Amino acid sequence: MSYTSPNWNTSVLITIDTQNDFTLPDAPAEIKGTAAVLPNMKSVLQAYRAQGLPIVHVIRLYKEDGSNVDISRKEAIERGARIAAPNTDGAELVFEIRSPLYNSLDANKLLQGAFQSIGEQEWVMYKSRWGAFYKTDLEPFLRARGIDTIVFTGCNFPNCPRTSMYEASERDFRVVMVADSMSQVYEQGIREMSSIGVHVCGLDAVLAAIQ
Template structure:
C-alpha cells in the first residue's frame, strides 16, 4: 500500500451484499459471490474493530420498476421480485452485520437518508450502478474526514467498477480489495490500477490499517 495514503482516513464501502444478489439459493444471485461473503465479512469486521467508517450501499426496487435503471425496469415491472423493499432478499447479508444485527429502514433509505446501524456504520440506498450517483455519499464521507475508500461487494463488472471510477472522479483515493469482490478478473484490476486505484488483498489491506494503530 502506498505511503502517501493515510489509513486513519479510510472508509469501507460494501456494494450490494444483499441476500437476493449473493445467496446461492436466490434466483438472482451473482455467480461466485456466496463463496466470497466470508472474506467480505472479515474485512467488515476488521474495519469495525478499528472503528473506521463503514457504509453499506444497497439497491431497492419498487414492485412497479419505477426506480430501476432502464435496462431492468420492464423486468421488475413484469414481476421479477428482486431486492424489493420489505423482503428478506433486500436485507444485507448477516455475515456483514454487527453483532446486534439490523433491518433496513426502507422508507428512510429511499428518501435518501443514511441509516445508522452501529457506531460509525451506516446503510445508504443507491439508485443506479455507482454508489455516488445521486446519493449523499460523497458529502457523508467528507463529513467524516475520509479521503480513501476501500471497495468490496457484488459483481465487479457493474456496481463495484462504476463505484471505483466515480470515487476516483471525486478525488477519493481508492483501494480495490481483489479477493472480496465477486466476478472480478485480471484485466479489470489492471484497468482500475490504470486510473490510480490501489489493488490489495483483504489481508494486506487489514495489515496496513492495523499498522497505523
C-alpha cells in the same frame, strides 16, 4: 508525494450490493462468486469494526412498480420479478456481513436518501443506479467525516463496484479495491483499475495496514 496511496486512518470501508437476493445460492438475481468471497468480506469488516473505522453498506432497492429501476431490469420488475424489493428479506444484507447491532432495513428512510445507522460507525445507504455517488449524498457524508480514502468490497465488480470506483476517483478520493473480497473480478479489470490509480490489493494487505 503520492496522491493515490491509501490513508488508512482516514478511510471508509464500503460494501456494494451484498444482499440476499444477489448473494445467496439460487436467489432471484444471484451473482455467482459472491457467496464465496463472504468470509474475506467478513474479515475486513471485523477489522474495521475493531479499529472503530467507518463502514457504509451500499444497497439496491427495486420498487415493485419499477418506478426507480434502471432500464436493464425495469421490464422484468414491471412483469412481476421481485428482486431486492423494499421490506423483504431479499433486500436485507446477508447474515455474514451484518453488524452486531444490525436491525432490519428501513426502506422508506433509505429511499428518501437517508443513511440508516446499523452500528457504531456503520451505516446503510441506497443507490438507484450502478454508481454509489449517482444522485446520492455519499460524497458530502464522507467529506464531513474527513474521509479521503475509500476501500471497496462486495458484488459484483463489472457493474456497481467498478462504476463506484470510477466515480470515487473522479471526485479525487484515494481508492482501494480489495480484489479477493469482491465477486466477478478478472485480470483485465484489475489492470484497468490500476491504470487510473486504484490501489488493488488483497485481504491480507488490508488487515496488515489497519491493524
